[in-house]
Amino acid sequence: MKPTHFFWRAVPPVLTCALGTILLACHQSQPPVVKRYPFTGRIVAIDSHSHSAIIDGDKIPGFMDAMTMSYTIKPGSALNQLAPGDSISAEVVVVQPDNKNENAAPDYWLENMKVTSHGKPAVAPNALHTPSPGEDIPDFSFTNQDGGKVSLRQFRGKVVFVTFIYTRCPFPDFCPRMSSNFYEIYKQIQVAPALAGGPLARAELLSISFDPEHDTPKVLRDYGFSVAHTHDPQLFRRWQFVVPRKDELSKLEEFFALTVKPENGLITHNLSTAVIGGDGKIVSWYHGGDWQVSDLIKDASDAVARKS
Secondary structure, three states, X not given: OOOXXXXXXXXXXXXXXXXXXXXXXXXXXXXXXXXXXXXXXXEEXXXXXXXXXEEEEOOEOOXXXXXXXXXXXXXXHHHHHOOOOOEEEEEXXXXXXXXXXXXXXXXXXXXXXXXXXXXXXXOOXXXXXXXXXXXXXXXXXXXXXXXXXXXXXXXXXXXEEEEEEOOOOOOOOOHHHHHHHHHHXXXXXXXXXXXXOXXXXXXXXXXXXXOOOOOOHHHHHHHHHHHHOOOOHHHHHOEEEEEOOHHHHHHHHHHOOOOEEEEOOEEEEOOEEEEEOOOOEEEEEEEOOOOOHHHHHHHHHHXXXXXX
16 A cells, blocks of 8 residues: 555645645735724614614714714624613724725624613704604605606605615625615516505615715616616616715705715715605615515505505
């Protein structure tokens, strides 16, 4: 029997060198950089479903200014001790992408949550408005993927699924996930008999960009074709991709509880999705991305049933 080390002696020197180079390169790959910052703030609202809370946060030196926004809480069970109005302390954990993902924005969440005092729920000076069922939608106006003008008022009499995206978003669990879910909704209301010919026969979808400087009509049109896996312009009869004027963006963000922060060429943001009834009122609103397609379909179908 040949000695077991014969194979290793038979490896060509060039291959041995290449293997060594690959191993060295692997060792030189830098892992993500994790930073921690002390955090204090006040609880505005809690979403147990997405393990997150909207918090009126104080300034975090070296990271961000005072801002009211949504934070993921880890572990999710820590939410059980929180209530709107509570003052809290915690640590913001910020994970910077490794050197292979230069265009990726950092990920962040809160850990080591402690309640420092209890208080009555109050709207903080810079707190986000949260859309409530039955609330009237302002008549926001947009430019769509064809360069046409669109306003929310023109959708009266129809149920509208609304979500917010920007076309350059690189985070799989953010805009790409919202667009993928909306594509599923689009398919269902197109082909499912109970929807296409039933209560959601007149339903439409609206993907709203909060990046008016980059997301031109052409960019939105190409993006729409990409996420819907088609180049058929009939797509836009029921699913439009729109962008507001830059000077109206802040009002849109305020109403739909959006936090949008340009950062290193990308945009750090939260998620906001809503169902609007044919009367122009909020049917349901979800912050975060843990909702299911079936949730929105049910909300819309129930809204139509109540009006019939």
